[in-house]
């Protein structure tokens with residue numbers, strides 16, 4: 001499968017569609033999932049295009065994981081989370097729906113089950129609040 005420059009995350013990276021950005025550096029970009037499965041559900045993507053980890057360069061995955069750890073630590077503090085679940089899907093059979101490499105960061109809370117993968121779009125005010133919570137920690 002060739003990389004599709006018109007996928008949603010490529011459009012977010014180019015600024016063609018809005019996103020609740022929480023972090024950006026030279027190599028990576030982190031933003032909220034608009035269909036959150038848990039409070040603070042974030043996505044981390046590399047800026048270098050690739051469909052998924054099957055085709056990404058190892059260097060791309062290296063810088064991606066550095067940001068994943070940064071966002072995980074911020075989520076623990078921002079949401080007083082009890083833990084973090086990471087999810088990463090590859091190819092349709094693996095559950096992938098957007099074909100730009102990404103890692104889901106899911107803050108977890110004791111005794112709270114994870115919501116469904118394709119739930120409802122969160123209201124904008126709540127997304128803004130969650131993004132602000134991340135940014136307050138990440139700007140320290």
Ligand code: 5GP
Nearest residue numbers: 008019032033034035089095096097098117
């Ligand atoms: P996948 O199923 O490929 O692992 O994850 C794609 C994720 O992108 C899903 O969790 C879905 O909720 C999220 N998503 C789909 N469309 C948009 C969008 O327009 N903006 C944002 N921020 N997330 C999206």
